[in-house]
Amino acid sequence: MDTTAEFTVYHIPVCPFSQRLEILLALKEARSKVRFEVVDITQPRPPELLAKSRGSTALPIMELPGGRILKESLVLMQFIEDLWPDPAVAQRDPYRRAVENMLVRLEGDFANAGYAFVMNQDPQRREPLRQRMLEQFARIDEFLVAQAPRTTYLFENFGWAEAVFTPLFMRFWFLEYYEEFDLPADARFDRVRDWREACLRHPAAQQVSREEIIKLYYDYAKGAGNGALLPGRERSSFVFEPHWSDRPWPPRDKWSRSASDAELGLSL
């Protein structure tokens, strides 16, 4: 395959699954090899984009030279790793790669627990959802204690598993803000807490900020995901303009009130 031809990723800038690709490309110093085309999730998908994805609206998707389309962030990560293998980010040793993949297999339940928690609108479900989130962190902690008790990352460097999980650790800043959630100070979470902090600091993962996440994901905290509009609102918190840096911080209280477009700084 001609790896110098143009590869295009259609993506939502603050989506964690797209950030995985950006982190991987940053680790490979290959960010310039892929063109990232921004899609406004608050607007209906352009017909030409839907045609590319055979009607699927989920992003990111990658268009190869010649028009072939791939999707699913973990698949796209592996494709990038295979396309530009040096420097390797995935482990080359089969056993170490298997260990890496065992940790990555935890990402789906981890992601779903966090999104279900932030999007929950039933006060009665808060504590069970908090416990479910803690259980997911405990699963990762137990795995790291068994496989990597004394290193900062899973292996010597920030690598594949870190590229998969760091975007989720960053999105879960919305749990701290809207659900007053954080890991308890007890030893059950020491290893995963250290891993998370090291991941959040890594220079290859600085595509988004805490402020951006908190402001754009306000509607998720009120139960509206993927750019959906809430009752009484005309604009999603996911809109590009006004830019998030020009907007006020949303109210932290998701339970007793709903902020208006004006209060969120969304009015044009």
Ligand SMILES: COc1ccc(C(=O)/C=[SH]/C[C@H](NC(=O)CC[C@H](N)C(=O)O)C(=O)NCC(=O)O)cc1OC
């Ligand atoms: C309610 O739970 C969740 C809600 C949203 C997201 C999220 O980050 C969307 S990021 C943007 C979202 N993309 C995906 O969900 C892609 C997931 C896919 N499995 C991948 O890994 O690439 C999307 O395109 N949505 C628009 C559409 O489908 O029309 C995650 C959640 O749970 C993990």
